[in-house]
Amino acid sequence: MTTLERDVRDGVVAGLLAYLMWGFLPVYFKVVGSVSPLEVITHRVMWAVPFGAIIIALRRQWREVGRALTHRSMLGWLSLSAFVIGINWFIYIWAIQDDRIFEASLGYYINPLTNMLAGVLLFGERLRRFQGFAVLLAVLGVLILSVNGGQVPWVSLGIAVSFTVYAAIRKKVVIGGMPGLFIETLLLAPFALGCFAWLSSAGLAVFAGGDTTMSLLLVMAGPVTALPLLFFALAARRLPLTTIGFMQFLSPTIQFLTGVYYGEVLTVAHWVCFVCIWIAVVIFSFDAIRNGRKKAPAAVAEGA
Numbered sequence: 001m002t003t004l005e006r007d008v009r010d011g012v013v014a015g016l017l018a019y020l021m022w023g024f025l026p027v028y029f030k031v032v033g034s035v036s037p038l039e040v041i042t043h044r045v046m047w048a049v050p051f052g053a054i055i056i057a058l059r060r061q062w063r064e065v066g067r068a069l070t071h072r073s074m075l076g077w078l079s080l081s082a083f084v085i086g087i088n089w090f091i092y093i094w095a096i097q098d099d100r101i102f103e104a105s106l107g108y109y110i111n112p113l114t115n116m117l118a119g120v121l122l123f124g125e126r127l128r129r130f131q132g133f134a135v136l137l138a139v140l141g142v143l144i145l146s147v148n149g150g151q152v153p154w155v156s157l158g159i160a161v162s163f164t165v166y167a168a169i170r171k172k173v174v175i176g177g178m179p180g181l182f183i184e185t186l187l188l189a190p191f192a193l194g195c196f197a198w199l200s201s202a203g204l205a206v207f208a209g210g211d212t213t214m215s216l217l218l219v220m221a222g223p224v225t226a227l228p229l230l231f232f233a234l235a236a237r238r239l240p241l242t243t244i245g246f247m248q249f250l251s252p253t254i255q256f257l258t259g260v261y262y263g264e265v266l267t268v269a270h271w272v273c274f275v276c277i278w279i280a281v282v283i284f285s286f287d288a289i290r291n292g293r294k295k296a297p298a299a300v301a302e303g304a
Helices: 003-023 025-031 037-058 062-069 072-097 101-123 129-148 154-171 177-201 212-219 221-238 241-247 250-261 268-303
Strands: none
Touching: 003 025, 003 221, 003 241, 003 250, 025 072, 025 221, 025 250, 037 062, 037 072, 037 177, 037 212, 037 221, 062 072, 062 177, 072 101, 072 154, 072 177, 101 129, 101 154, 101 250, 101 268, 129 268, 177 221, 212 221, 221 241, 241 268
16 A cells, blocks of 8 residues: 555545544533533533643644744634634534534535635635535525525524634634644633633532533543544545545534434425535535546646
8 A cells, every 4th residue: 555545545534533523523412411501612612722732742733832822913813713613612502402403514514605605705716607506506595494494594504604704714824723723722711711610609510510420521522622623634634625525514414314313303494405405515516526626637737
């Protein structure tokens, strides 16, 4: 086996681990469902810091962390991205615990399409014909759900838009995935600690309240947050973006099936919306693969 083949194999394994962990994340939040979303997110932040520090040390990335912490502009952008990802996490945790897994998974199906729109609006990118059609289908699905379902899917849109804004901000910061996440959770940690102190003083905190199993599960919020990103970072270095782009739909698909397992009910409007989104996903993936193949010969020619 050549080095390239080994890298591709390792990249596929790492990518699958990342998206499988993200896909089954609702199960974790269901298991800790007796804990309020506010307390869950405080533990997600607090325990991600020490666990992230271990990963940073093992990967010898402290220099990258130090460079970001002493760079005023970079630290400013990471402060903003920390705020946005905090909002995204809270919406997601609340949605799962409120039996809205379908809406959460829809948000992550929509996310690649909102990313494309952000590329057009913020970075001057142009949509290819198939991309434009995929976006229109997604918009149609959301409109059908809003009109026939009697409500705007705020959870789905909130998750998709917040993560798109997060991605747009991180695009401006030249920093690795793990160092970036570590700094973001480090910046959020004082607020998380303050919130947990308030919950404890008000007698609302579950952690260290006598249920050892639940306390240990809440500590697991750290690795549950950091490990998928570590695997994603390893995959992103070894696989083409088209492959990563295709694999990213694994997570919302698993989330969708998780919603089925937990007995959530899909209305006709939900089905129509999901069908529109799934068709848009197929078109999006087809266009990404086709465009990637077109670029391959040009890249070879340039290398020669």
